[in-house]
Structures are given as C-alpha cells and as structure tokens.
Amino acid sequence: MSLHLVELPIALRELHLWAGGRNFAGNFDEGLALHHLLGEVFGPATLQPFRLMVAPRARAGTLYAYAAEDAEALRTAASASLTPGQQAVIQLDRLRSIPRPPSTWQEGQRLGFDVRLRPVVRLHGDLAGVDEAGKTVTMRKGAEVDAYLAYSLRTTADAAPIITRESVYLDWLAERLAPAARLDLHATRLAGIRRQVVSRGSRRLEGPDAIIHGTLTVTDAEAFAATLASGIGRHRTYGYGMLLLRPPQRPAAGRGSAPC
Template structure:
C-alpha cells in the first residue's frame, strides 16, 4: 500500500460554526470537531493521523493527514455526500496529495520531524504519591495520566522533556531510533479535551527532532498509524522535515 500525504485548506470560522450547530460538546474542542468533520466527509479513519496547522492570527488553517488514497480518490469519495455546511469549512478543489511509498525509506536514513503528542500512559497498578508541586495525588489501575507525572510518582528523577522523549523513543521502536542530541520539546501546555462525554485535562506537547530508520517496513507502518494515543483527534502525526542540527552535548 502506498501512503499519501494529504493537504486540505479549511476555514476556522466555518469550523467553529459547524461544530456549534452540531452541539459536539461543552465548549469547542478542535480535535473532536475535526474528527467528526473528516469522518463525515471522507469516511471513518480515512484521514488519520492528522494535524491542523494555523499561522498566528490566521482565519484559515491547513489540515495535513496520511491516507491510503490520493487526492483524486478522496475527492470522488467525498463529493456524493458533501453538504453545503461541509463545503463552507473545507475546500475540496484545493485538496492535494503526494505519495509516500514504503520504498522511500531505507535502513539508516535520517529524517527530521515535527510531532504533536499527548504523552500519556495507562498505569498497570494503583499509583499514589505527590505531584511535581508536592500535592498528594492518587490514581487507580487503568487510569490515563501524564507520562511525566508517572515518572515523578515512581520516584524516578527526570525532567519533563526527558520523560516525554523517553515516552516517544519507546513508541518509535523498533521502526526508528530517536536522536536525543537533535530533538527537543518545542512547546508544552496543558489542555482540556472531550472524550466519551467527559472533559479530561492533560499534556499537549510539540516535539521537533530527528530520527534514524532502523526498520523501513515498520517505519512506513508507524507513519500510517501515528504515535501514541488520541491519534484520531489531531495527535501523533509525524510531519517529516530535514534532519535537525544537534542541540546539546
């Protein structure tokens, strides 16, 4: 299967209006809105993983995604069921794609990347202790928690960046090795998301870095599947870039 990198312009204002009319939940959750929109237009999980990039103060954004079909096939699939409300948000005429065949990847190949992640883990047993601010916290087995908080509660010394890069390295293997000297936590915030009718707060991070491919077939699959959890809500898409320069000794 040949993977395709898809690029789709959209109107941010129209997206907000569409989500509000659909009453997708309390407040506006960009990931939930896009999850429902692209699922309705192209079919469930057709454009996944995806990432919305918006310039500062812009009124439009660009959705990037990986798909099994190229732009022409995606357009044919979308047109029969497209509604005026959908068309107000996305511009199908400007939908474009480029192939990302598995033959493009080779052992030892170095690639830069830009990746938005929600670095969380599900704990295998009850976990108790104090968070990074010294406040007592307690979680039951199966809870989804911040990967950095998990290391703090397990009395392991680490920085937030270190914990998130450990998390990422584990999820890239065996497809690729993370170059820690050329990878950094570019941004971090805590954000609220909606899942199964509940609002959940957690980490929202962007990592810029470099990796080395160790298994080309597994790397092609990792591109198609994405990294980590919440991949169908705008996290986990590896946007490839030229390799980064080393940033630390």
C-alpha cells in the same frame, strides 16, 4: 502499503460554526470537531493521523494527514455526500496529495520531524504520591496519566539523577518509535508544552499537549511506513501523533545525552 500525504485548507470560522450546529462548541475541542467532520466527509479513519497547522491570527489553517488513497479518489468519494456546511469548512477543489511509497524510506536514512503528542500512559495499578505542586495525588488502575507525572510519583525524592519532563517525554517517544526508527536525542527537543482538556464522549480528560521537534534514523523501512500510517501514542484520531517530516535538525548545543 499505499500511503499518501494529504494537504487540505480548513476555514476556521466555518469550522466553529459547523461545530456549534453539532453542539460541539459549548466546550470547543478542535480535535473532536475535526475528528467528526473528517469522518463524515471522507469516512471513519480515512484521514488519520492528521495535524492542523494554523499561523498566528490566521483565518484558515492547513490540515495534513496520511491516507491510503490519493486526492482524486478522496474528492470523488466525498463529493457524493458532501453537505453545504461541510463544503464551507473543507474546500475539496483545493485538496492535494503526494505519494509516500514504501521505497521512499531506507534503513539508516535520517529525517527531521515535527510531532504533536499526548504523552500519557495507562496505569497497570493504583498509584499515589506527591506531585510537583506538593499536592498528594491518588490515581486508580486504568487511569490515563501524564507520563511525567506517573514517572515522578514512582520515583523517590532522593532518586538520582534528576529527570526532566523533556527527558521523560523523549524516552516515551523513543519507545514508541522502536523498532521502526531510533531517536537522535542530540537533535531532538521539547518545543512546546501545555495542559489541555479534551472531550471524549461524556468524559473530559486533562493532560499534556506536547510539540516535539527532532531527528530520527530509520531502522526498519517497512515498520517506519507503518508508523507513519498509524501515528504515535493515544488520541491519534483527534489530531495527535502525526509525524510531519522535514530535513534533519542540527544537534542542540550542550545536549550530552547519547542516542536511544
């Protein structure tokens, strides 16, 4: 399997202008705009999964993605149909890539990571209960639900031990990394969480937008390469689920959970 890590500057103001011209800006959804832009420039799912990183008050961001082709091949394919509006957002001459061949990964290798996730689950049946705010909630089979909310509604008030949002999300991630990798809970944490409304066709979905920093151990090199290429969880074509790799993290002080 051929895999390349791609790096591409994105002009943020121009992205908003391009989205406005496509009627995306009324309820601007950055992931939706990039989903359409990248698909039109490079082809559907060519740069997937992806992650846009933006520094505070910056006018431009850096998009990282995994692709089956290198930068030269991507530029050549995109140049044939690129429009001026797209070129204003994406500067093809600054697109770069480095290869990530399967031989990069070995069983037992420890890697740090940064990942943005949409930790949700699909309900296999109707679910009702009381949420954190004390409000009675009823959800139907097939609904996309925050993994922590789903866990809370299934758990009785006197259940022990008390499970935190972080632990639910880390368990959710560990399940989706297996059997490719094992999550090290001593060196993994929920770095950020917010509620985010996203547009998917005619639907608007509200749910968790989580950032997790941590460390994993590769347990199946071939499966790990496939996990990088496919991403983790739902909404992977909209900026979620990309594992950005970095050196292993230090264990968090006071973290007593055993590795999954």
